Amino acid sequence: MGTTPQEAARTFIQAVAxxxxxxxxxxxxxxxxxxxxxxxxxxxxxxxxxxxxxxxxATQAELDQFRGDLVNGFRADLLSVDVDTLDYDLVEGVFExxxxxxxxxxxxxxxxxxxxxPAASLELSQEGEEWRIDxxxxxxxx
Amino acid sequence: MADRPTHLPAGQVTEPSExxxxxxxxxxxxxxxxxxxxxxxxxxxxxxxxxxxxxxRAAVSAGAMALGWANLEQAPTGxxxxxDHEVSPMGRLGQMxxxxxLSTLAFAVVLRxxxxxxxxxxxxxxxxxxxxxxxxxAGGPSMRTLWPDVVVDAEDGTxxxxxxxxxxxxxxxxxxxxxxxxxxxxxxxxxxxxxEFLAAITGHLDQRMAELADGVAGPxxxxxxxxxxxxxxxxxxxxxxxxxxxxxAAVDPLGxxxxxxxxxxxxxxxxxxxxxxxxxx
Numbered sequence: 333m334g335t336t337p338q339e340a341a342r343t344f345i346q347a348v349a350x351x352x353x354x355x356x357x358x359x360x361x362x363x364x365x366x367x368x369x370x371x372x373x374x375x376x377x378x379x380x381x382x383x384x385x386x387x388x389x390a391t392q393a394e395l396d397q398f399r400g401d402l403v404n405g406f407r408a409d410l411l412s413v414d415v416d417t418l419d420y421d422l423v424e425g426v427f428e429x430x431x432x433x434x435x436x437x438x439x440x441x442x443x444x445x446x447x448x449x450p451a452a453s454l455e456l457s458q459e460g461e462e463w464r465i466d467x468x469x470x471x472x473x474x
Numbered sequence: 475m476a477d478r479p480t481h482l483p484a485g486q487v488t489e490p491s492e493x494x495x496x497x498x499x500x501x502x503x504x505x506x507x508x509x510x511x512x513x514x515x516x517x518x519x520x521x522x523x524x525x526x527x528x529x530x531r532a533a534v535s536a537g538a539m540a541l542g543w544a545n546l547e548q549a550p551t552g553x554x555x556x557x558d559h560e561v562s563p564m565g566r567l568g569q570m571x572x573x574x575x576l577s578t579l580a581f582a583v584v585l586r587x588x589x590x591x592x593x594x595x596x597x598x599x600x601x602x603x604x605x606x607x608x609x610x611x612a613g614g615p616s617m618r619t620l621w622p623d624v625v626v627d628a629e630d631g632t633x634x635x636x637x638x639x640x641x642x643x644x645x646x647x648x649x650x651x652x653x654x655x656x657x658x659x660x661x662x663x664x665x666x667x668x669x670e671f672l673a674a675i676t677g678h679l680d681q682r683m684a685e686l687a688d689g690v691a692g693p694x695x696x697x698x699x700x701x702x703x704x705x706x707x708x709x710x711x712x713x714x715x716x717x718x719x720x721x722x723a724a725v726d727p728l729g730x731x732x733x734x735x736x737x738x739x740x741x742x743x744x745x746x747x748x749x750x751x752x753x754x755x
Contacts, residue, residue, distance in 0.1 A: 350719045351735035400739050404715055411716035 337432035338420040340463035341454045345436065348406045349415045353399035356406065361457050361464040368402060409470035413438060413451045423453075430458040431466075525552050525676065532559040537640055537654035540582035544650045545642075552680055553584040556672065563656060565636045566623045567749065577660035579668045582652050583679055587686050589648040595729030595745045596690055597639035598622045600682045601653035603697045605635045607682075608675030609657070612667065621703040621722075621731050622745045631702075634658050639745075653679065690727050698725055703751065708733070711749040719754070 340359065347355040360368065373382045377398075384390035385398055419437040427433060433455050437448035455466040526549070533539050536557040543549040557580050563571035571578065589596055605625045606617035616628035625635040638654040657671060682693045698704060704722050710733075711717055720733035720741065730742040 349717060351733070351739045351741060352737040353735065353739040354737040396739060400741070403739065407712075407716045407718060408714070411714070413717070415717065 335461065337434050337456045337463050338422055340456055340465070341420050341434040344454065344465050345415050345418065348403055348410065351403055353396065353403045356403050357399050359465050361459060361466050364466050406468055409468050410452060418451070419448055432456045432463065525554055526550065527554045527556060529556045530558065532561065533557045534562050535560045535564065535654065536580045536582035537638060537652050540584050540652045541640060544584045544652060549584045551584060551586045554581055554676055556581040565638045565656070566745070571636055571656045573658045573660055577658065579657040579659055579671055581672060582654040583676055585651040585653060585683055587648055587651055587683050589686065591643050591646050591648065593690065593728055594641045594643065594648055595622070596686070597641055597651040597653055598637060598745050599697050599725060599729045600686065600693050601637040601639055601655065601679065603693055603700065604679035604682050605637055605655055605675050606700055607678040608671065609634065611678065612670045612674035617700070618702045619697065619700045621701055621725060621751070622748070626702065694725060694727060701725065703731070703753065707754040709752040709754055710743065712743060712747050713749050
């Protein structure tokens with residue numbers, strides 16, 4: 333899904349935009365999936381449903397609903413961002429090996445503002461050969 | 475009463491130029507009309523000869539006048555307001571209709587459709603369908619629809635009409651729906667044919683609304699056949715969710731656009747959720 337952090341970030345953002353909910357889920361790191369489940373239960377998801385989602389016995393409708401809500405949450409984080417025009421800038425040298433941060437830059441034509449404005453950033457970690465998403469940090473949405 | 479509008483008796487249709495209306499601003503322009511008969515029963519088709527019509531040379535908008543008529547004077551189903559010059563011709567989300575008034579047929583029809591509150595988007599669908607059918611019936615070109623509010627020339631894709639549905643809800647049901655139509659007569663249609671287009675579109679609107687008594691399925695199937703939004707990849711700007719892309723698969727029985735992703739995620743968006751729709755190549 334992503335052999336470089338930038339490629340993984342681009343694939344993830346496109347999957348969010350196109351509503352590919354299973355791709356979005358599969359691209360989350362193991363730790364991120366655990367955190368998402370924790371947030372869901374803290375916000376009122378019934379524990380039996382959370383357990384079914386965790387152990388893979390949830391119905392297709394339950395799975396679609398949960399992952400669809402997740403996608404819409406990411407979309408809210410990307411509110412007002414045109415994903416077609418984003419640049420994916422890798423922040424180098426500040427993270428441990430096997431982790432990375434990619435900044436999603438919105439191009440700005442005004443040279444005074446530089447090459448672009450950061451709209452969000454993605455923190456990634458490497459699992460095997462693949463880069464996966466740990467967090468999406470929005471700079472624009474509330 | 476010379477400066478007061480004249481309510482046309484049922485069945486009386488006049489030329490637009492006939493001085494039957496004032497140019498006073500609201501609220502003075504409200505017609506000095508007798509209260510219409512209270513609506514009773516299902517919205518049966520109303521023959522054009524029986525249609526109460528009010529005409530204004532100028533008004534804020536046809537929809538506003540029709541809503542006022544419906545709410546303050548119990549305008550019956552099919553009651554129609556025709557405005558020669560709309561001061562504020564706003565469509566969905568306040569989008570302005572930019573075709574000059576001289577080249578526009580603007581009118582609004584009061585409806586009391588047998589719809590539940592969940593079906594509040596259906597008047598957009600039925601209105602668009604009736605406009606497309608009416609234009610063709612009056613000898614215009616073949617028409618297609620773009621969900622939820624645009625009717626385009628099937629040949630070249632240019633916008634020929636916009637539709638706006640103002641829906642007011644009662645307990646669990648649609649109480650009033652006012653469908654406002656703005657038709658571009660600047661190309662390929664003689665403005666003198668306004669009355670033909672008006673009669674044809676309102677006639678089809680009556681017919682489709684009457685069919686709603688048997689359910690939405692019939693008009694919906696006809697709408698889907700004409701809808702150019704379906705079967706394409708779309709980019710949508712949603713309120714408040716931001717941007718999304720998906721494949722448009724259908725219009726559901728509630729009038730919502732049904733979208734599917736490559737992984738099978740199905741989303742249904744209502745008219746009020748959509749800020750913009752763009753068909754992707």
